[in-house]
Amino acid sequence: MSATAVGVGRLLSWERFAVGIRTSLVSGIGSWNSKGAWTKNTENYSESDWRSELWGLVGLGRRVSLWLRLPAQLNYRHVGNLGSGYGGGFGDLQAGGRIEILGIGEYLELPAIALNIGFTAPTGNSIDSAMSAGDALAASVTGRGAWLATVALSFEYTRIPWFVRLDSGVAVAFPMTRADTGQSQWYGTSVDVALVGGWEVVSDFVISLSVSLNWQDDVTIAGDKREGSQKIDPGMALALSWRFDPHWTLQASLGSWILADAAAKNSLGRITSTLGLRYGFF
């Protein structure tokens, strides 16, 4: 039940591959500044993104699977006296592999453990590229502009009808050259932690609650580490999944965070609603 409960997830033990599509509406509510002060967006500014993603998982034997994620998005921005407009395109491609070190139920009373290694390629349109192309609204931004390498560990314990999972990972960015200034820029290393708990209410219908935290170190621009640019970005989400057919699963989720002072830092406050459809082949 946990394999298909939240996000892209993993292959069920009897599946050979799975594909899916997820589509999200992301509405900007406000932001936290470098001191953690929360400010709600005024009538001068609004942002909405429609993000979609095609994804695939393929199994290589019992313990190894490969994954691929192809995102795309359409953005709307209204920026004060600059006006309003739309933009978008393909986002940053992500791919990697998952290794089941200890499978679900392999050893009684022990959690399943999996290692995930991946990378993100800067195939989207970064904000510095959008600036240098004259996109004053920054509506065409769909990516970060930097290569990323990620390593993550996942611990999962299941005792029907509930499960709990802890995901933790590190992402290291590689230096990039900014298209607008020509300067070198290096995003700080980031750490992600997420705790997910789920409950199979009735057969094949699962409710999950997740709490997550992303911390990113200061960014370095032209060799100068910019103190105060650290980012703290927590989140929480409620998710539903319904495997209405042995091959098909419908997913839905709603995510946000506590929109108040000191709840985050250098981060955007958003509400994200997602629908997903998954097909597993066996």
Place this chain on the structure above:
Amino acid sequence: MYLKSRTSLSVLMVAFTLVLGCGDSNPGGQQPTGETKLTLEVTVSPDPPTVGQNTMTITVTDQDGKAVTGATITVDPQMPMHGHGSSEAAVVEDQGAGTYRAHPVTFQMPGSWEVTVKATSGEVTSSKVLTYDVK
């Protein structure tokens, strides 16, 4: 022997004076001036600035308080925490009497911004960094 000593002493005194004189590039005896510096005063409109286009007025004076005309001014807004700058380049107009107008100074999203204003006059460059919480 007394004469030789006096002569030797005089030669020494002249040599000493010459050595001192070589170190003094101002034969008139005036003290050389200190390092030249420009002072920048910056105001923004509206104040506080908002998302979108804003206008900055920069006043440049030298260390004696005299207005500096014909300086080269650059205005560079950056959002370091997001790793990007402004979506538009500010155009600076020299309005005379050491006053310069920069427009547009664009903040395309809310949050913490740093704006570096730099003034160059001749061989001298000075800069000022201002931080704004833009809403």
